[in-house]
Amino acid sequence: MALDPAFLEELRARTPIASVIGRRTKLVRSGRNWKACCPFHGEKTPSFYVYDDHFHCFGCGAHGDVISFVMQSEGRSFPEAVAELAGEAGLEVPRASPREREAEQRARGLSDVLDLVQAAWVRRLHAPEGRAGLAYLRGRGLSDETIAGFGLGWSGDGRGGLLNELAPHGVTPEMLAQAGLMRVDEDGRPKGELFFNRVTFPIRDRRGSLVSFGGRILGDGQPKYLNGPETALFSKRRTLFGMDRARAALRTARPRGAPPVELVVVEGYMDVIALHQAGFPGAVAPLGTALTSEQMEALWQMAAAPILCFDGDGAGQRAAVKAAETALPLLDINRTLRFCALPEGEDPDSLLRGQGSGAVAALLEGARPIGHVLFDLLTQGVRDPGPEQRAAVRRRLVEAAALIADKGLAAEYRSTLLDRFFETYRRRPGQGKRAGQGGQRGDGRQAGVSWPAGSAPAPFDEAAAAQERMRILTAILLRHPHILPEVEDAYCRLDLPPALARVRAAVMDLAASGDLTDAKALDRRLDEGGLAEERMAVVAARPLPMSLSAPDDLMAVDVVQEWWHFFALLNVRQFGEDIRLDTESLCAGTLDARSWASLRTRLLAWEALRRGDLTPGEG
Structure with missing residues (x-):
C-alpha cells in the first residue's frame, strides 16, 4: 500500500526513535546520541548507535528508521509497523485512494x-x-x-x-x-x-x-x-532552511577537544549560509514566517535545547516573544529553548563580517534558557508601571506559565516569574539594602531606634535574630492568610532562608491560583504539597503571641500592623525611608486610597517601634 510521504514524515517526527528502541534494549547516552548492545546480534561491547532519526549498528550493519526498527525487531510488515506506531502517536493511517x-x-x-x-x-x-x-x-x-x-x-x-x-x-x-x-x-x-x-x-x-x-x-x-x-x-510550516545540513552536522562525530555543534535558529537565508561558512553548521531559519509549533517539534527532534538567535531590532524582539509563546505549551523537562541576544542593529551575517566568528561564538556560549529570559521577553517596554499596569503584567506572567502543559514545570515557571515580578517592580529606585540584609548598628542595636536609658539589650546573634523575625512574619501569614495582598510586595522582597523560601513560593502559588482561602485550608494544601515539615517548623518553633495566633474574631491587635512591626525590625532605616517616600507622594497627591491605607498602617507600626512598644529582642 502506497502511503503519503507527508504522513510518513509526520509519523517519524512524532515518534522519538530512542524511546521506541529503549523498550527493547537499554540505551546509554553517548554525546548527543545513544548507544547500546545491538538487539539484532549478540555482543558485549556496544556498537549499536541511535541518532535523532535512525539507528546503525557498526557490528552487523543493521540500519534504518523507527519504522524499520519495529519491522526488524518485531517481525512486522511495513503496513503493520506503520499502523502500530500511528496508533501510539495518535495518527490515523490514511487509506490510499x-x-x-x-x-x-x-x-x-x-x-x-x-x-x-x-x-x-x-x-x-x-x-x-x-x-x-x-x-x-x-x-x-x-x-x-x-x-x-x-x-x-x-x-x-x-x-x-x-x-x-x-x-x-x-x-x-x-x-x-x-x-x-x-x-x-x-x-x-x-x-x-x-x-x-x-x-x-x-x-x-x-x-x-x-x-x-x-x-x-x-x-x-x-x-x-x-x-x-x-x-x-x-509545507512551509514544517520546513526550516538548512535543516538537512544541520542534522548531518549534529550527527557527525567531532574531533576530540572541538566544541559541540549547536542548533541555532536565525532569521534569514544569508544568516544561515554565513554561519555555516564561518564554522557554525547547526544554523537553520524559518521561511519568512514566525516559528511554528511544527518547526519547533522538528528542532527538538535534532536537539533538546536549540538556540534562538534573532536580529537585534524591534522585529527580532517581537519574533523572540512570539517564539516563546509558541514554545510554552510544548515545553517539558526534556526539551527547552535557549535565547541569544544580538546587539541592536546586528544580524548574524553582519556580526560575522564586522567582528568575526569569535563574537558569534561568545554570543552563542552566553545563550540563556527560556526560563531565565521569559520575564524580560514578556515585559519589554514596561517601565515604572502603576498599580493597574503591575496587575496587568502579573496576570500576563501567570497566564504565560499556565500555558505549559506539564503542571509541575508550570508551577516552577510561575514561581520564577512572580519572584522576578516582585523583585523588579515593587522595589523603589535607589533603594539601599534589601529588607532582611541587616541594618543594625555596630553595637548590636537596630539603627534608628531610640532606646530608653539603661535598657539596652544584651548582645545577640544578628543573623539568628533576623531569621527568627522572618519566621514570625511567615507564621503570621500562615495563621492570617487574608492579609497577604496588603503585605505581599514587602514579603516577596525578603531574602528568606531556603526552608522559608519554599513555604513562601508555595503560598504565592496558591494565592496566584486563587486557592488561598483560610488558615486551615492553607495548612492542608502545604502539607499536600510536601511542605508539612517546613510548615510545622514555622508555626511551632516558637509559638506566636496569643494576640497574633488567635482566630480573626478574637484578635486583640491589628495583625497587619503587627506584621509591619516585625518587618520594620529587619531594616529599620530602610523602613523609615520607604515611609518618607510614600509620605512625600501623599503630599504631592499621587497616592491612591489603597496606598494611603497601607501607609497609615505602616505609620502606626513605625510609631510603635519608635515608642519602644516592642523591642528588637522580642522575636
Whole structure:
C-alpha cells in the first residue's frame, strides 16, 4: 500500500526513535546520541548507535528508521509497523485512494521538475546573465565553495526562458505551476514565472530532498525575499532552511577537544549560509514566517535545547516573544529553548563580517534558557508601571506559565516569574539594602531606634535574630492568610532562608491560583504539597503571641500592623525611608486610597517601634 510521504514524515517526527528502541534494549547516552548492545546480534561491547532519526549498528550493519526498527525487531510488515506506531502517536493511517496514488506519482514527478530547475538556475548563475547575482553573493563574503555547496543559482529574467529550456524534458507550464514555480490566474492557469531576476536558494526537507525555492531580488524591487508557495512537496510550516545540513552536522562525530555543534535558529537565508561558512553548521531559519509549533517539534527532534538567535531590532524582539509563546505549551523537562541576544542593529551575517566568528561564538556560549529570559521577553517596554499596569503584567506572567502543559514545570515557571515580578517592580529606585540584609548598628542595636536609658539589650546573634523575625512574619501569614495582598510586595522582597523560601513560593502559588482561602485550608494544601515539615517548623518553633495566633474574631491587635512591626525590625532605616517616600507622594497627591491605607498602617507600626512598644529582642 502506497502511503503519503507527508504522513510518513509526520509519523517519524512524532515518534522519538530512542524511546521506541529503549523498550527493547537499554540505551546509554553517548554525546548527543545513544548507544547500546545491538538487539539484532549478540555482543558485549556496544556498537549499536541511535541518532535523532535512525539507528546503525557498526557490528552487523543493521540500519534504518523507527519504522524499520519495529519491522526488524518485531517481525512486522511495513503496513503493520506503520499502523502500530500511528496508533501510539495518535495518527490515523490514511487509506490510499486511486486519486491519492495518482497524487503520489505526480509528487514524484514534481521532484524531478525541481531537480531540473535547480540545475538550470545553477548554470545561469555562472553564465553572463547571472553575473550580477554572482557578484552579489561574493560581495556578501561567500566563497565559491559555499555557493556551490548550497546550490545557489540565478533565476533569469522570467520571460519564458526556463520553460523553453525544460520543454525538451517534457516539463509543461502546469507542472511548473504545481511545483510552485509559476503564478496562476483566477482560473488556475499558469501565467508567468514566479522567480525572475533573483538569486535562488534551494529549500530542502530534513532528508535533503529538494522541495521548493526561495529567491532574493537585486535592486529595489519587492518583496526582497520570496518563498515558493505550498505544494504537494512543500509545507512551509514544517520546513526550516538548512535543516538537512544541520542534522548531518549534529550527527557527525567531532574531533576530540572541538566544541559541540549547536542548533541555532536565525532569521534569514544569508544568516544561515554565513554561519555555516564561518564554522557554525547547526544554523537553520524559518521561511519568512514566525516559528511554528511544527518547526519547533522538528528542532527538538535534532536537539533538546536549540538556540534562538534573532536580529537585534524591534522585529527580532517581537519574533523572540512570539517564539516563546509558541514554545510554552510544548515545553517539558526534556526539551527547552535557549535565547541569544544580538546587539541592536546586528544580524548574524553582519556580526560575522564586522567582528568575526569569535563574537558569534561568545554570543552563542552566553545563550540563556527560556526560563531565565521569559520575564524580560514578556515585559519589554514596561517601565515604572502603576498599580493597574503591575496587575496587568502579573496576570500576563501567570497566564504565560499556565500555558505549559506539564503542571509541575508550570508551577516552577510561575514561581520564577512572580519572584522576578516582585523583585523588579515593587522595589523603589535607589533603594539601599534589601529588607532582611541587616541594618543594625555596630553595637548590636537596630539603627534608628531610640532606646530608653539603661535598657539596652544584651548582645545577640544578628543573623539568628533576623531569621527568627522572618519566621514570625511567615507564621503570621500562615495563621492570617487574608492579609497577604496588603503585605505581599514587602514579603516577596525578603531574602528568606531556603526552608522559608519554599513555604513562601508555595503560598504565592496558591494565592496566584486563587486557592488561598483560610488558615486551615492553607495548612492542608502545604502539607499536600510536601511542605508539612517546613510548615510545622514555622508555626511551632516558637509559638506566636496569643494576640497574633488567635482566630480573626478574637484578635486583640491589628495583625497587619503587627506584621509591619516585625518587618520594620529587619531594616529599620530602610523602613523609615520607604515611609518618607510614600509620605512625600501623599503630599504631592499621587497616592491612591489603597496606598494611603497601607501607609497609615505602616505609620502606626513605625510609631510603635519608635515608642519602644516592642523591642528588637522580642522575636
